[in-house]
Amino acid sequence: xxxxKSVFPNPFDIxxxxxxxxxxxMYPYYLLFQPHQRREDEQKFWFCNNQHxxxxxxxxxxxxxxxxxxxxxxYNTRHLLIPPANGIECKVINGYVYHAMVPVAPQDIEPxxxxxxxxxxxxxxxxxxxxENWETKVRNAIAxxxxxxxxxxxxxxxxxxxxxGRGHDNASVLMENFDRILKVFHDIWQYHxxxxxxxxxxxxxxxxxxxxQFPQIPDQSIAKMVQGVDSILFRPDDELKKLAKLAVELxxxxxxxxxxxxxxxxxxxxxxxxxxxxxxWTAALDPWFNMSTGSxxxxxxxxxxxxxxxxxxxxxxxxxxxxxxxxxxRPIEALVVERDRITGEYRDFLDADMQAVFDAKLGLARxxxxxxxDHNFFxxxxxxxxxxxxxxxxxxxxxxxxxxxxxxxxFFVKRTELREIIWDYxxxxxxxxxxxxxxxxxxxxxxxxxxxxxxxxxxPAPALNNPPEEITEPFTIMLWGxxxxxxxxxxxxxxxxxxxxxxxAASPGVAEGVARVLRDPSQLKELLPxxxxxxxxxxxxxxxxxxxxxxxxxxxxxIMSHAxxxxxxxxxxxxxxxxxxxxxxxxxxxxxxxxxxxxxxVLD
Amino acid sequence: MPNDVxxxxxxxxxxxxxxxxxxxxxxSLCEMTQAGVKVPPGFAVTTHAxxxxxxxxxxxxxxxxxxxxxxxxxxxxxDRASQAIRIHFCSHRMPASVESAIRTAxxxxxxxxxxxxRSSATAEDLPDASFAGQQDTYxxxxxxxxxxxxxxxxxxxMFSTRALTYRExxxxxxxxxxxxVGVQKMVNARSAGVAMTLDPRTGDRTRVVIDASWxxxxxxxxxxxxxxxxSIDKVLGKIIDRRISDKHVELVPDTARGETVERExxxxxxxxxSLSDDEVFAIVSLAxxxxxxxxxxxxxxxxxxxxxxxxxxxxxxxxxPETVWSKKAPSDARKYTTGTLGIVGALTQxxxx
Numbered sequence: 001x002x003x004x005k006s007v008f009p010n011p012f013d014i015x016x017x018x019x020x021x022x023x024x025x026m027y028p029y030y031l032l033f034q035p036h037q038r039r040e041d042e043q044k045f046w047f048c049n050n051q052h053x054x055x056x057x058x059x060x061x062x063x064x065x066x067x068x069x070x071x072x073x074x075y076n077t078r079h080l081l082i083p084p085a086n087g088i089e090c091k092v093i094n095g096y097v098y099h100a101m102v103p104v105a106p107q108d109i110e111p112x113x114x115x116x117x118x119x120x121x122x123x124x125x126x127x128x129x130x131x132e133n134w135e136t137k138v139r140n141a142i143a144x145x146x147x148x149x150x151x152x153x154x155x156x157x158x159x160x161x162x163x164x165g166r167g168h169d170n171a172s173v174l175m176e177n178f179d180r181i182l183k184v185f186h187d188i189w190q191y192h193x194x195x196x197x198x199x200x201x202x203x204x205x206x207x208x209x210x211x212x213q214f215p216q217i218p219d220q221s222i223a224k225m226v227q228g229v230d231s232i233l234f235r236p237d238d239e240l241k242k243l244a245k246l247a248v249e250l251x252x253x254x255x256x257x258x259x260x261x262x263x264x265x266x267x268x269x270x271x272x273x274x275x276x277x278x279x280x281w282t283a284a285l286d287p288w289f290n291m292s293t294g295s296x297x298x299x300x301x302x303x304x305x306x307x308x309x310x311x312x313x314x315x316x317x318x319x320x321x322x323x324x325x326x327x328x329x330r331p332i333e334a335l336v337v338e339r340d341r342i343t344g345e346y347r348d349f350l351d352a353d354m355q356a357v358f359d360a361k362l363g364l365a366r367x368x369x370x371x372x373x374d375h376n377f378f379x380x381x382x383x384x385x386x387x388x389x390x391x392x393x394x395x396x397x398x399x400x401x402x403x404x405x406x407x408x409x410x411f412f413v414k415r416t417e418l419r420e421i422i423w424d425y426x427x428x429x430x431x432x433x434x435x436x437x438x439x440x441x442x443x444x445x446x447x448x449x450x451x452x453x454x455x456x457x458x459x460p461a462p463a464l465n466n467p468p469e470e471i472t473e474p475f476t477i478m479l480w481g482x483x484x485x486x487x488x489x490x491x492x493x494x495x496x497x498x499x500x501x502x503x504x505a506a507s508p509g510v511a512e513g514v515a516r517v518l519r520d521p522s523q524l525k526e527l528l529p530x531x532x533x534x535x536x537x538x539x540x541x542x543x544x545x546x547x548x549x550x551x552x553x554x555x556x557x558x559i560m561s562h563a564x565x566x567x568x569x570x571x572x573x574x575x576x577x578x579x580x581x582x583x584x585x586x587x588x589x590x591x592x593x594x595x596x597x598x599x600x601x602v603l604d
Numbered sequence: 605m606p607n608d609v610x611x612x613x614x615x616x617x618x619x620x621x622x623x624x625x626x627x628x629x630x631x632s633l634c635e636m637t638q639a640g641v642k643v644p645p646g647f648a649v650t651t652h653a654x655x656x657x658x659x660x661x662x663x664x665x666x667x668x669x670x671x672x673x674x675x676x677x678x679x680x681x682x683d684r685a686s687q688a689i690r691i692h693f694c695s696h697r698m699p700a701s702v703e704s705a706i707r708t709a710x711x712x713x714x715x716x717x718x719x720x721x722r723s724s725a726t727a728e729d730l731p732d733a734s735f736a737g738q739q740d741t742y743x744x745x746x747x748x749x750x751x752x753x754x755x756x757x758x759x760x761x762m763f764s765t766r767a768l769t770y771r772e773x774x775x776x777x778x779x780x781x782x783x784x785v786g787v788q789k790m791v792n793a794r795s796a797g798v799a800m801t802l803d804p805r806t807g808d809r810t811r812v813v814i815d816a817s818w819x820x821x822x823x824x825x826x827x828x829x830x831x832x833x834x835s836i837d838k839v840l841g842k843i844i845d846r847r848i849s850d851k852h853v854e855l856v857p858d859t860a861r862g863e864t865v866e867r868e869x870x871x872x873x874x875x876x877x878s879l880s881d882d883e884v885f886a887i888v889s890l891a892x893x894x895x896x897x898x899x900x901x902x903x904x905x906x907x908x909x910x911x912x913x914x915x916x917x918x919x920x921x922x923x924x925p926e927t928v929w930s931k932k933a934p935s936d937a938r939k940y941t942t943g944t945l946g947i948v949g950a951l952t953q954x955x956x957x
Contacts, residue, residue: 345839
């Protein structure tokens with residue numbers, strides 16, 4: 001059979017990199033391209049989501065992808081009946097995640113509208129009340145998860161249990177608790193999407209209207225009109241700043257020097273006013289230091305709470321700025337004034353009738369959009385912080401039982417395999433025999449660790465198969481910056497015809513400077529003042545470094561991505577969604593970043 | 605000269621009550637000046653000066669006499685009267701107090717500054733649209749003697765054949781019409797061009813679009829050079845697009861010869877921006893001010909004057925209402941739904957297209 005060459009690689013032609021030939025064993029069958037669905041899958045346009053999944057997925061972490069795929073889908077398809085859009089289908093190739101939008105058949109769109117109006121309309125009309133309820137649900141779920149302890153099996157069942165006639169053992173409690181955590185966590189994922197796409201939809205509506213009125217309005221201006229200035233997402237960073245100011249005020253800044261969190265905190269405790277500072281520090285820990293240095297979705301993401309050197313490092317940075325006389329707190333009032341000025345000026349260009357439409361659409365967008373920012377703290381940072389801590393506790397228990405040599409080991413087994421491993425652990429304990437898996441899993445873990453390493457040395461294709469003539473799906477454009485133009489540029493890069501780099505003009509301004517390419521948050525320390533940050537994607541916990549950089553460039557992300565939002569706040573140029581800046585630009589290159597035009601030029 | 609009669613008024617100290625003394629063109633210049641828009645500096649020779657000329661020498665009576673015999677239907681008779689009046693004007697000396705006022709005002713502008721001397725008709729006379737260009741304009745006038753002479757020539761031009769015919773046809777008595785004259789510095793443009801307070805390609809009112817080139821603005825207006833093009837977002841105050849072109853020629857004043865000359869632009873300047881960012885932003889402020897003042901999108905001619913200090917060298921030469929997009933019917937707010945229905949519309953928009 002002869003085939004026309006597609007613009008992007010055909011998923012069925014992609015070879016495994018050397019050293020990772022068996023990569024498919026790490027993922028469930030439904031996330032792999034299967035030969036019996038080849039015909040359908042080749043017709044679809046898949047794009048790589050390295051915004052949320054920037055590195056090859058560890059087998060256990062795949063669970064997050066599964067939960068997100070299912071729970072996003074259920075809201076579009078079954079709860080709200082978004083008229084033109086069902087879920088987002090996911091596949092994994094060489095460890096990287098690809099998405100295909102699932103459209104609703106044209107003849108089915110119209111019949112869904114009344115149901116959407118009824119269901120989504122109710123949410124829009126009762127947003128504040130439902131959102132309060134949402135926050136209660138999430139806080140309860142977090143508390144529930146927090147309270148569940150996964151414990152190593154004791155030598156014997158407690159005697160009280162025996163005498164109470166409980167009839168069950170610690171193993172059944174362990175298995176039940178593991179299941180309960182997964183159940184609560186599945187609920188949390190559902191809550192994640194309960195409001196999310198409605199928030200985006202209202203934004204898309206306002207966005208489209210404004211673009212209609214002012215065809216050339218920069219996307220960033222629309223974002224500025226809608227965006228909240230006091231999102232809870234800024235709170236962790238604000239806490240760091242407050243602690244930095246407090247340290248200077250109390251005269252204990254010098255005690256914060258060093259690289260060892262424990263030593264530093266002990267040194268602070270020895271200071272005369274150290275206790276005041278330590279009280280403030282402890283108060284900030286929960287929940288604010290649940291911030292992840294990555295998207296929060298991955299076992300590799302570090303959390304401030306789990307590595308106190310991360311927040312201490314940021315605090316030291318802020319201390320330096322305070323001592324240099326900088327005002328480090330966000331100028332909330334000025335931001336509000338600026339937002340009102342921009343809104344007022346655009347509104348003034350419209351006649352009275354159009355102003356009424358503008359007011360209605362902006363009003364709705366402003367009510368619902370804060371969720372889009374705020375949920376990130378509750379779910380990705382706080383809930384997931386608790387979840388990953390629980391999972392690490394479990395991994396340590398199984399490590400001691402010999403299933404793997406270190407705490408990371410568990411994340412190289414699949415969720416379904418983990419269930420068998422827990423059974424092996426419990427059964428061996430009950431029967432009084434050695435576990436079977438200690439002779440099997442260490443080798444599997446080792447093999448997979450090497451495969452992940454091999455996969456991470458490959459750069460994934462930005463997309464698969466042929467793109468549609470025009471990308472119109474609003475969520476794809478808004479969330480991932482996957483526009484018709486962006487895809488055309490990726491295609492150009494495939495055949496080498498594209499030489500410059502361009503992406504979304506995400507934050508205005510032009511800056512020149514030396515590039516610092518960061519692939520991992522642990523490298524944040526390497527950033528020097530005035531450098532241009534180049535990264536696959538940035539996360540909210542990176543906020544502290546934005547005070548030092550001259551501009552930001554990311555591979556992935558639209559106008560509402562984290563880097564875009566923070567750069568607009570700091571008044572730094574940003575170009576997002578470049579596709580492959582972090583691959584093509586090398587640390588040390590001189591760059592010109594034009595945040596107005598959305599271009600990045602290598603100057604030498 | 606009585607103390608309360610001003611024969612000249614500089615553009616920036618003309619009060620609204622005095623607008624009738626300086627004619628439409630000068631009144632518009634001083635309105636702009638007072639709104640904070642800088643125009644080429646200068647002064648108006650008021651209608652009091654014109655009246656003094658007619659009164660003090662008996663010229664008024666002579667003119668009335670000459671006009672009494674004409675027949676509006678007979679072009680020849682109008683022509684003859686027009687000629688005669690012009691000759692009489694030139695044969696009368698200007699009243700000494702008027703002449704000295706003009707000399708003083710001119711000298712206050714600097715040493716032998718080249719100026720344009722233009723008539724500025726009062727409201728009772730021909731409306732702007734129909735008289736444009738009919739009364740005389742004198743460019744590159746240098747020295748007080750010449751300025752005085754050209755002011756007198758402007759006055760005489762009020763009695764041109766076409767002006768007389770127009771008044772006759774519209775029943776405007778010649779005695780009612782008074783003439784003011786504007787004396788304004790010739791712009792020595794380092795760079796010049798046009799600015800529009802909307803994007804002419806899309807009608808987007810959030811933009812100011814500037815075309816700019818070296819020298820006087822005629823090269824931009826006539827399309828002889830491809831100008832530098834800047835597109836600025838009004839609300840963000842940011843330059844969104846910037847296209848710097850190869851500007852091979854420029855038109856510059858030759859003061860000695862009292863004219864403009866076209867010359868090649870040297871290689872270094874050809875492809876460098878004809879405006880600094882600060883100048884771009886100054887033009888944007890100017891454009892927004894004029895748009896606000898005139899309450900509709902404007903098409904503005906501007907220049908950066910080489911003789912004036914930086915920061916004070918941007919001059920507005922002309923501001924007209926934009927006509928193309930302003931005439932289009934505004935889009936109908938009824939085509940938009942709001943609330944959840946609006947969201948359905950937004951989500952399915954591309955499908956309905």
